[in-house]
Amino acid sequence: xxxxxxxxxxxxxxxxxxxxxxxxxxxxxxxxxxxxxxxxxxxxxxxxxxxxxxxxxxxxxxxxxxxxxxxxxxxxxxxxxxxxxxxxxxxxxxxxxxxxxxxxxxxxxxxxxxxxxxxxxxxxxxxxxxxxxxxxxxxxxxxxxxxxxxxxxxxxxxxxxxxxxxxxxxxxxxxxxxxxxxxxxxxxxxxxxxxxxxxxxxxxxxxxxxxxxxxxxxxxxxxxxxxxxxxxxxxxxxxxxxxxxxxxxxxxxxxxxxxxxxxxxxxxxxxxxxxxxxxxxxxxxxxxxxxxxxxxxxxxxxxxxxxxxxxxxxxxxxxxxxxxxxxxxxxxxxxxxxxxxxxxxxxxxxxxxxxxxxxxxxxxxxxxxxxxxxxxxxxxxxxxxxxxxxxxxxxxxxxxxxxxxxxxxxxxxxxxxxxxxxxxxxxxxxxxxxxxxxxxxxxxxxxxxxxxxxxxxxxxxxxxxxxxxxxxxxxxxxxxxxxxxxxxxxxxxxxxxxx
Amino acid sequence: xxxxxxxxxxxxxxxxxxxxxxxxxxxxxxxxxxxxxxxxxxxxxxxxxxxxxxxxxxxxxxxxxxxxxxxxxxxxxxxxxxxxxxxxxxxxxxxxxxxxxxxxxxxxxxxxxxxxxxxxxxxxxxxxxxxxxxxxxxxxxxxxxxxxxxxxxxxxxxxxxxxxxxxxxxxxxxxxxxxxxxxxxxxxxxxxxxxxxxxxxxxxxxxxxxxxxxxxxxxxxxxxxxxxxxxxxxxxxxxxxxxxxxxxxxxxxxxxxxxxxxxxxxxxxxxxxxxxxxxxxxxxxxxxxxxxxxxxxxxxxxxxxxxxxxxxxxxxxxxxxxxxxxxxxxxxxxxxxxxxxxxxxxxxxxxxxxxxxxxxxxxxxxxxxxxxxxxxxxxxxxxxxxxxxxxxxxxxxxxxxxxxxxxxxxxxxxxxxxxxxxxxxxxxxxxxxxxxxxxxxxxxxxxxxxxxxxxxxxxxxxxxxxxxxxxxxxxxxxxxxxxxxxxxxxxxxxxxxxx
Numbered sequence: 001x002x003x004x005x006x007x008x009x010x011x012x013x014x015x016x017x018x019x020x021x022x023x024x025x026x027x028x029x030x031x032x033x034x035x036x037x038x039x040x041x042x043x044x045x046x047x048x049x050x051x052x053x054x055x056x057x058x059x060x061x062x063x064x065x066x067x068x069x070x071x072x073x074x075x076x077x078x079x080x081x082x083x084x085x086x087x088x089x090x091x092x093x094x095x096x097x098x099x100x101x102x103x104x105x106x107x108x109x110x111x112x113x114x115x116x117x118x119x120x121x122x123x124x125x126x127x128x129x130x131x132x133x134x135x136x137x138x139x140x141x142x143x144x145x146x147x148x149x150x151x152x153x154x155x156x157x158x159x160x161x162x163x164x165x166x167x168x169x170x171x172x173x174x175x176x177x178x179x180x181x182x183x184x185x186x187x188x189x190x191x192x193x194x195x196x197x198x199x200x201x202x203x204x205x206x207x208x209x210x211x212x213x214x215x216x217x218x219x220x221x222x223x224x225x226x227x228x229x230x231x232x233x234x235x236x237x238x239x240x241x242x243x244x245x246x247x248x249x250x251x252x253x254x255x256x257x258x259x260x261x262x263x264x265x266x267x268x269x270x271x272x273x274x275x276x277x278x279x280x281x282x283x284x285x286x287x288x289x290x291x292x293x294x295x296x297x298x299x300x301x302x303x304x305x306x307x308x309x310x311x312x313x314x315x316x317x318x319x320x321x322x323x324x325x326x327x328x329x330x331x332x333x334x335x336x337x338x339x340x341x342x343x344x345x346x347x348x349x350x351x352x353x354x355x356x357x358x359x360x361x362x363x364x365x366x367x368x369x370x371x372x373x374x375x376x377x378x379x380x381x382x383x384x385x386x387x388x389x390x391x392x393x394x395x396x397x398x399x400x401x402x403x404x405x406x407x408x409x410x411x412x413x414x415x416x417x418x419x420x421x422x423x424x425x426x427x428x429x430x431x432x433x434x435x436x437x438x439x440x441x442x443x444x445x446x447x448x449x450x451x452x453x454x455x456x457x458x459x460x461x462x463x464x465x466x467x468x469x470x471x472x473x474x475x476x477x478x479x480x481x482x483x484x485x486x487x488x489x490x491x492x493x494x495x496x497x498x499x
Numbered sequence: 500x501x502x503x504x505x506x507x508x509x510x511x512x513x514x515x516x517x518x519x520x521x522x523x524x525x526x527x528x529x530x531x532x533x534x535x536x537x538x539x540x541x542x543x544x545x546x547x548x549x550x551x552x553x554x555x556x557x558x559x560x561x562x563x564x565x566x567x568x569x570x571x572x573x574x575x576x577x578x579x580x581x582x583x584x585x586x587x588x589x590x591x592x593x594x595x596x597x598x599x600x601x602x603x604x605x606x607x608x609x610x611x612x613x614x615x616x617x618x619x620x621x622x623x624x625x626x627x628x629x630x631x632x633x634x635x636x637x638x639x640x641x642x643x644x645x646x647x648x649x650x651x652x653x654x655x656x657x658x659x660x661x662x663x664x665x666x667x668x669x670x671x672x673x674x675x676x677x678x679x680x681x682x683x684x685x686x687x688x689x690x691x692x693x694x695x696x697x698x699x700x701x702x703x704x705x706x707x708x709x710x711x712x713x714x715x716x717x718x719x720x721x722x723x724x725x726x727x728x729x730x731x732x733x734x735x736x737x738x739x740x741x742x743x744x745x746x747x748x749x750x751x752x753x754x755x756x757x758x759x760x761x762x763x764x765x766x767x768x769x770x771x772x773x774x775x776x777x778x779x780x781x782x783x784x785x786x787x788x789x790x791x792x793x794x795x796x797x798x799x800x801x802x803x804x805x806x807x808x809x810x811x812x813x814x815x816x817x818x819x820x821x822x823x824x825x826x827x828x829x830x831x832x833x834x835x836x837x838x839x840x841x842x843x844x845x846x847x848x849x850x851x852x853x854x855x856x857x858x859x860x861x862x863x864x865x866x867x868x869x870x871x872x873x874x875x876x877x878x879x880x881x882x883x884x885x886x887x888x889x890x891x892x893x894x895x896x897x898x899x900x901x902x903x904x905x906x907x908x909x910x911x912x913x914x915x916x917x918x919x920x921x922x923x924x925x926x927x928x929x930x931x932x933x934x935x936x937x938x939x940x941x942x943x944x945x946x947x948x949x950x951x952x953x954x955x956x957x958x959x960x961x962x963x964x965x966x967x968x969x970x971x972x973x974x975x976x977x978x979x980x981x982x983x984x985x986x987x988x989x990x991x992x993x994x995x996x997x998x
Contacts, residue, residue, distance in 0.1 A: 417961060
């Protein structure tokens, strides 16, 4: 058992982070990247011990946790590479034009770090979105110190990962305060971290209630700060008639899998399947139900999540017009999530906002629309989503333009003929979306673009070449891509150009 | 006289904008750019009539207003070019890797518009940061409809510019609701615009009180929305000893000009001059005072601003330890701003937050530090700023590393040996800065990067080439820069690459 950090401890952590910020932000991109790679090595060194601790604390199976650690290591290494590559810096140079009236000065801009970032570990990704996860890696790449608030559901796992990071801090001669680890189960710890004047940004992955609370605190500060809270979503799947009639069976099997993978505990879990009344929709529902019946319940992350799943599932099933279609044939033990499919019609769905809410776990609701027109109405009424999926033939995409546009407008990632679970770590990934999926749809928490959450542009006007940061010097010593006089280039700037 | 828009009128405007959004966002980059260029032409066609209206409403001189209109036209044209060029789209493509386990899907991401943007006109830039100003141009480039709330200090000017935009709407066959113009003097009009569920972002340039209020409303919505409020700053100038002793006279003349240009009514007006006690600082103050005495007061934008300047000036001068150094030899008539220099010592400055506040108008406070150490303390205690300026020799920049870092950390643009007034419209410009200079230091309101305030990434996963938007197709029909498999390129993607 870990004790909650006291207010004094939190204050002292932030002071230390603030001091470290003044050192760490001056470290070169290469030094930051080497540090991140060293964390990856140390994380790999945690061996079986970390896996067994995480298994005990999260009920997740060994293979998943080994995979998640590998993913975390991949994130650290790939964001380290992105850090050095420097595209994220958005280096822009406009050289002086002395003949202009008045003369145009030399101006050069690049992103610089915001300051200490507080990261709240996620319960459902004890490694990849927690202590050394995506937010931490992005903040380090940006040049920001990090204070991690361990998730109370896996404090030991978090402690072991923190230890690995601290090893890397020492080996790379980083300032002590560049990484700190705080335990806390109470409301007050989170609040004190967000409200501290030296906290300059917050990263969070978790529930709407938690994320929105952090966001509201951050806005109530004397100096509001950016909070990127990824708060999950229902990830609607639109089943278009022709596609469904062609492949009802395949789609049913695919989705039975996607709905229950990881006991449904993914932010991108498909919680809503929207179809048009037809024989093939009936067939699909029957087949999906049969597939779900065959999937045995497995333990959820922790008691709190299982309790919440059961309550939300019961509430959802008790809503007017909602019918239970199928649940797993095997009974669920305590702490297990019972795979469940329910159905309702679009009219009930449109009139009951409760049915739009996430039931975090292996639950999905089929919404029956009378026709495509009603499917359009459903799409127009959906809240912001991390993902939306369209199961459709090419012709159906083309012929349902208005529907497709509505779906685009509600989500951060639009999948065609696939499943939303499984989030690739790559530059083109968007893991974000309109509120309430996240608190700022303009950013992502997966992929190297996530670095930009924690950085801001700083322009240098009229600085002589020798006093500029390397990123902006004429000879481009770092060899990065820059926009020079409106053109992307890696070229050096000749003296002539900069006059 | 214009009547305030009613709540019903505002609701109907936002409904119209929401409908227009579904059309306008599908318009190609070229169509958006042509529309913006057409606005530029129509703005040019406003001729002498617009200038005389603006002169009457703002007291600004003819040459300034003609220059400002030319700047506004330049902004529209240059953001139109940036719109078509498409760098701002941040197109990212990662092609599929089918041999990966599990297979990596094809993912392609680009920025898409947020939705209707409400723009609040600025009093101090009746053209360049008002009705057809930077925020409006950025929103149109992003693909967002705009609702402008006219500034009540120049409603006729705003109406004429709105008319020019509406001409362009017609000539370009744009949907009616793509641009709407709302008059309003009351608190309620602003609130209704920000709180409307179809409003998806807000742009504002003005006072801290106004900007912060809009921001707070936006955060209190059921669905919080991004507000970019540029709220001005004191724009500190750090006078380093050697530089000052070399050029006290030149710097004094330069700054007497920068402090009083446009009756001090620029967001980047230098309101704070920070030096180290020395004979050259004394000399500088005397010379600055003499230069200020020679500058005749001129009328401010409107009665309210003049009243506020006089009150804030009086309050600033009445603070303990503040001494009036010089003011214009000519008396100020009603509505005129009296050029004024005051001085205090760093101790008083450090202990009195009132002295950190902007006195919007031709007023500047000299802060005398005992030594460079104390100048460091002042730099560390400064709030967020749009700009900071360093007057220093190269050696002084190198030898005062800690000071320079502190200054970097508080501002959006750092000028070396120049003046902060005069904001170039170019890609490298950063017109933004840490709170309270703006509500989000990660964005700018000048330069084409300002488009990104009103757009968000949308990823397409597993879409066949023929169904993708042009921006993301294999053959790159728009010829834009894209990051394909982590490399910047304008190249087409071969079928082989995308498999």
